[in-house]
Amino acid sequence: MIKYLYAFVTFLLLASCSEKPTGQFDFIGWTAEGDEIQTVQEFLTVPDSKLSVSKVNYLSLGYSDASFWVRIKIDEGQREHKNLVLSLSNPMLNEIEVYDAKGELIKKMGRVYVDGNDFNTLFNLAKLSDQGSLTFNLRIKSFGNVNVPFELHSDSEEYLTLNERNLIFGVYFGILLAMFFYNLFLWISTKDNLYGLYISYIFFVGLTQGILGGYIDVFVWPSSLFLKEYGFYISTALVNIVGIYYSLVFLKTKFFNSRIYHIGLIIIVVYVFILASFVFDFGIGQLKFRFLQVFLGIVPFYLLFISSYSLRKGYRPAMFFLISWSLLICSMIIFLLSDMHIIPHNFFTNYVFTFGSVFETLLLSFALADKINILKKEKEREQAELLIVLAENEKLVREQNTVLEEKVKIRTDELEQVLRNLQNTQSQLVNQEKMASLGQLTAGIAHEINNPINFVSSNIMPLKRDINDIMEIIEFYRTTATKEFTLESQKAAKKLEEDLELDYVLTEVDQLLKGMDDGARRTVEIVKGLRLFSRVDEQDVKKVDIHDGLNSTIILLNSTMPTKIRVIRDFGELPLVECLAGKINQVFMNIINNAVHALADHIDSIVDPQIVLRTRAIGEDITIEIIDNGPGMPEHVKQRIFEPFFTTKAVGKGTGLGLSIVYSIIENHKGTLEVITEENKGTTFKITLPIYQSTERYES
Template sequence: MKFKNLFFLALILSLFSCVKEESDFEFIGWLPSTEATKSINDLLNIPEGELNRVEEDFLSLGYSNSAFWIKLRAKVDVSEFDGAYLSFANPMLNEIDVYNEQGQLIQKVGRLNFRQSDYNTFFNQINVSDQSGRTFYVRVKSFGNNNIPIKIVEKSNSGLSLDERNVLFGLYFGIVIAMFFYNLFLWVSTKDSIYGLYISYIFFVGMTQGILGGYVDSYLWPENTFLRQYSFYLSTVLVNIVGIYYSLKFLNIKSFNRKIFKLGQVIIAIYFLILFAFLVDLGIGQFKFRLLQIFLGIVPIFLISISIYSLRKGYRPAKFFLISWFLLICSMVIFLLSDLNILPHNFITNYIFTFGSAFEALLLSFALADKINILKKEKEAEQMERLRVLKENESLIKEQNNLLEEKVRLRTDELEQALRNLQNTQSQLVSQEKMASLGQLTAGIAHEINNPINFVSSNITPLKRDVADIMEVIEFYRETANTEFTPDSIKKAKQLEEDLELDYVLEEVDQLLKGMEEGAKRTVEIVKGLRLFSRVDEQDIKKVDLHDGINSTLILLNSSIPGKIRIVREFGELPMVECLAGKINQVFMNIINNAVHALSDHMDEVNDPKIEIRTKSLGETVVVEIDDNGPGMPEHVRQRIFEPFFTTKSVGRGTGLGLSIVYSIIENHKGTLEVETEVGKGTTFIITLPIYQSTSKYE
């Protein structure tokens, strides 16, 4: 009893040392995510007065399957921190989307957004040191009780580093694995079912802590959404089922009091019902979470009670059992108080449940060891069997080492695959940079050509006027010569005209002037097309006439389009569309160029090769269809045309990046790109773009 008094005193001191910290935020309000508040743009347009107010500095939104929008404002300037991080200290939040003051997404974290490739995302810490404003918008979705502790931490003071956390959990799992295998050997040697129940219990305890730490989700089911949502609750239920049954068997409750034993069986049956409710949708919604939380409060009291009861009946191993459950319950209380924001989130409150679980595993193992000492006095012959089990332990450890080596090999293969994906992405970025450089070069050439061609085009009109004046003078001389010149002078003048071929020269001058005028007009048109196509000075989204972009693209491609290919324009009435004009022109260039190549390579097989470009407006979107009557594509090619580096062209003619970049551009514009094709009947690319990107309809 002295040990329990000392521990209780230590617990009280730890609780008083955990001084409640003031919140870093002013909670402006919250709203449930509905159809009216489906996106961040909807929330930005809602006045603060229409938000649900938060009177406390801790956000608890109760039980709900729905998502919640939260608007909060930092009380401090994040730029004053040495690496500011927005921390959500509840590891059970499934989805956390954080937006800045302008409504731009900063990062997604949470259990469902947790990426295996970036393990730091499991800690729900988001870097906001580069954000200028103090206002943040948070979208949160989880199950059970939605307690959302939010605070700002510095990089230098953001808790344990990843390596330190791995070492901490490595020690914990080392204890659990050691206890697991030690008692597994005892189970094999003694054939006592109580050891089987213990190793089952400690297995599920370790699994639960692994889920809380993110390791199980990362390595066992990184892509399984159901398990990432419910694995903690399922493991918690299994821990309680095995733990209650193990306690009843270990403490000999059935031999002491059958009524208490049956009560324990009833509790186990209720837990099986809860487990079934999680595995199969019974339509009870949040009720299963509340029922689970209720019994999580009842079960520890029940276990401590039967431990005291068994100890009073003279069963000595119940002493360790009682102490272990007492430690675990105290750690659970501190953990729950921090979850409810009664205690602050720090090293003690964040990992007290892990420490309590480790001590519980050790003390329960001590309780079993005490039972072993009793059995040793009765059966000394079992010592040889234990030595045999220890030898088997060595072989099992070797097997585990081989298993770990295999896991390392698999992880290495995964990293190599990730490296290949990164290289593919790098190639796409290089291609995009080349296209940007080409756009700048095109714009520069257009600018440089524009000045001299302006001189030519502006001088043609006065030159034509001057030539016309000269023609009038020549005609006057001709008419005057018949009356004023002597016959001899008239003869010499006619001879000179014949020698110079004056009529032909005058006609040639007229043709040359017409050619110069036509050439100047075409050059001006080409320069205009180059400038429209490049748009290098437009880095922001602007309202653009898509028809201008299509026409400029066709002008640039005019020299590469064979004369047999007809270009058919069926333009509808289109509004101005918000987009990055240079990027959209790049889309038109790639698709039309591919259509030209498809028709050029099969010119003899197509009777009337043509490319039809159709545009139309559909409410809030516009549609551009680029159709060719070329050879079309088989299904297996159509499914892969947007993959990076996939091309059907011969070596040297295509890189396989064009359509991949096109798809990324359309996706970044919140549009869609569809392909309809059939072998022998041509191909149609259907581009759908929203009219509005960043501005509202009536702005």
């Protein structure tokens, strides 16, 4: 479809470029190659009959480095036109000198003579008005294939003025600059070297067209004869080198077919050789021009082929390459047809490559943009696939994590159970050793104190009885003395009583006996408490009065309890409870001792520090509540109070085993221990114990 479209476009272009009539010239003749004519004066002596004659206003002088002399005679009918202009519309002619019939120089044109003083030299225009003659002589010298189209223009004919040509080239260069800086920005942003190749290609295309139009010769190297003569050919070689390599990379030719890729590299090597032949002059003369022209014809078809090949392989951006190279081939065909004088030379045919390069540059840019879109879609597709893979991986990871977490949880539970067993074993060992030592100590103390205190307590009553007897005798003597003693004896007895303060002594003796009785009774209670508390050697469950255990614990803690702390006993009716008395007493000791410490540490900030001991019987269970109105505990401390070796006391003031031992004892008695606490609202330890530990609940 595309090739038929471009064939149709080419047909229209050819049809629109019909040859102009040659009636403007009566005679066009030129010297043959090798005629050694040096000056215009020598050429003036050559008659018309010695010249080669052309019947058309186009000379194809072939490949030659020599100078050609041309004589033209304008038709007599052109005299009436003013501002007559001779145009040689081939911008590749190097040297053109125009003389009148007398040999006077009218104009120098061509690439060598281009300067900024007269821009008409850019387009080989020479005014022939007011010359007084219709015969003109020209010296023409160039490189490569020397083609000379002659045209005459006047005010009455339509032709492009210099300003109009400058406008066209200005639009062209504006498009190239826009594409150059846009892709330069993309190159800097994306760091993709393909953009670097493309802007290099745009640069050399613009350079070539600027040389073709003569603007580079005027503004860039106006003083360099070498670049004026060979700049176009050098830039053309560079354009092809960069363009071919850019196309090979862009079209992924190496990926699709390495052989086709290496053919492209060979063409690049040939162009490098052609470039070197222009720069270093290998002495091959016109051969380098022929090589350049041949490969200028081969390269577009090669690029057209690799574009079609990549497109057949499913590479969509190759479509823009295919269209751009098709346009380039069309422009090349038009240029060759004009070069062969099948269609006439004019502005369009001379600068057809300029128009073709604009469309080529735009289409290649579209191809690059399309590639970006494809890469973007591919990236999006890859990202979507990656997201799917990541989701699957995440799912697998979650599943594995779940399995691992379950295994870790099981293993952690096992380890925690082992740790608890070890801690319980350790605490039991410590507790047993501690309680064994404490039991031995308290039992020994109780035994040692018991004998003397029994002696004291048993002798108090006889002592009181004896003193009472003595008091009766004293009272008898005092009563009898008032009746039987003489007055002097009574005064002496009275004086002795006053000296001895008998009334005070009798009162003091009574108080001392009472104090001794109270002290002995208290000592007996303490010894009883020690004996009750020290029953650690009792390994059998017995029926115990819980209240006795609580009272004995309070008695033992009296010495360490601040006097401001009140102990409130709220005892209910309790039956005897089956338990290990020593163990239960240890529970009471640890919990009440902790309550005493909590209150003692904040004794100044608590208005009425108190410990409440409350007991109740509920069915087949009893409850013991030990309540203090101390500072309470925060939640994170409450969660850990039963852990072995956890303590909030200062170093050296607590082992962290007390409540752990308490928990173990209550658990072994098939009871429960509940802690109710809140910061600044006190703490309650609620112990629940079954009344019976054995299956036989009713004993005689």
